[in-house]
Amino acid sequence: MSEQHAEEQANTADVLPERSKKAYLTVYEAYTTWKSKEKITYTSEPVLLAYFKELSNVYKPSSLYWHFSLLKTTLPVQENVNIEDYYELQAFLKDKSEGFEAKKTLTFNSDNIKDFLANAPDEDYLPTKVALILGVLGPCLSIEMYQMKMGDLQDLGTALLVNLQVSRTKQYRKFIISHPFYEICSKYISGRMDNPDAYLFQHYRKGHYINQRIGISKFIRMGRDVAKFLNFDNFEQYSGHSFRSSAANIIVDADGNISSKPSAPARELVSTYTNSSSNSSNSIVQMSASNETSEVDESENVEQSKTDESLNFDIYTRPRITFTNCHNITININIITTKSNKTEIN
Template sequence: MNPKTTPPEIPDRAAAVSLNLLPQISRKKYETAYEKFLTWRKNSKIKSFSENILLVYFEDISKTFKASTLWSQYSMLRTTINIEHNVDISTYPKLRSFLKRMSESYIPKKSKILTAEELQQFLNEAPDEMYLLIKVAVAIGVTGACRREELWKLKTDDLKDLNSALLVKIQNTKTKKSRTFTVTGEFYNIYKKYAALRPLDMSENRFFINYRKGECTRQVVGINKFGGMAKQIATFLKLPNSHLYTGHCFRHSSATILVNAGGDLSTLKRHDGWRSSSVAENYIDDCITNKITVANKIVTSIEQPTVTNPFTQMDTENSHYLHEDQPSTSTNINITKNLLKTNDIPGLSLNNCSNFTINYNFK
């Protein structure tokens, strides 16, 4: 289209649409990353968006940023530069190779997890007067593998009491896909105890409101308070390195407990709402129960003596009754006394027999 014939309002409308292409929740982060890059480019007296320029920029910030942060910066710049300047930096192979090389020796720090036994100990020993809010956050957060922001945004409309269980719907997740789960058993009783203390005339529809000395206030719980709950649990249980129990602890603990209980890959992906299998596979690979099961199979195979099937050494007459590869676990075998020598099976004595049936269990 000829620029001279383009209506004057079109560029302004296009610019407004372009701004909406950035994620609403993290738009500020995208804009900050973009502004930092433009400032660096200006100070370096550079005007280009070439691959070499981006390569040098990322080499500079790699001195202060860890590998995971470099990838997030790359992702944000890829989007903003494409929107603002119509330049696709995802086509820069050397830049991606550099980022991959920086990630080779990087080991991401994960939040420590709370085991099923530790959670049970906390629920049993921690007094409700001080810890009921954290207990109900555990009940919902661990059962549903919730992120701290998902607990923070949870509304009363997202909860449905089924009398014997609680149905929870998580809206606006990180993957843009809602998920539902139920809270049952002891966790449901904890929810009922907390819900009964909420003021009846609350205008705020956020479910989690502050709790102090046995009573609920009218102030909603902040997102940072959810982030510190796992640390409070670890501190109460006197676990080492309590500062490593972060806001992702409930989610990681939920996945680990599920896998240790026998959950498979598809169950884990549905439960946690993951699209990719790689993240879920990490939990399965790290599962102690799975590792013990595999080790037991190997050790049992080595230690178990090989048992020779006495029937495989018989004469060929009537051998169609006795195939050593027969898959069934219990088989009726009709043979004659001439086919079987009593010395073949210790403890078995056959005298003056004509036709008879032997039930032999193949293992």
């Protein structure tokens, strides 16, 4: 690699997103390799049109647009070429995409998830079970689970607090894993919490850890592994994205019961643990719902709640709350730190 080329690559790297920098540089390198092969020393619209016509023999229309997007960012820095006004090239991409239907990510329903978590043997599938739980409850991306470390978890004794850095925004979000999912995750992290810098996902075979980090490609295959265990004929069409995508169709209530999300406006409150403070013994979750038809499950010995009334209960024995016949309902969750162990719902 020449000095000039190395300097250009370094300048490009400075303006690229850290998470996808490698992808940008790989796409640009592929383009420059093609130019060298064709003995072309410059970039123009006819040159790129010829390049994308070759790519169209290999890639789907969605992938062609992806290559175009990445080159649109790298070429101005590397070669001082702006391709935003290459309308003939964009017309070619648009023509290629006509009639193309991108495959939707296949998802798991509540019965599939319960079946896998209950019946898949831990000695072979424990890391996959934990990834499924994080993907649905998080909901976490494969890259987020790949980067997750032991220090991102806090064992509360009966629940696991996950403090996750969102890969795109670099901000943190918190969520709780409670019974019965806590028991599965607790088994996987047992004995490893004393090393906060260690990566969460290590290989686990025949009931023993292997001192080897699980690679990103393994996360992408986990959806297929779950579908294969469940004897799906189309198991090869599932991927790591299937976990997070399944979260949109799943409800996990306060007792850890999994069910499919109803199509009606009514929604069951997932968990009062969400976004709770890392110090659970001092956490209070304050919620308000401006709807007169809100009702509380009386089987939990809590009186029916009207608007602006408060309910107090221990954070570990919170009642299940169901909102029915709701229209234009707004739920606000605020974190308040107190010295008591009570959760207040307004």
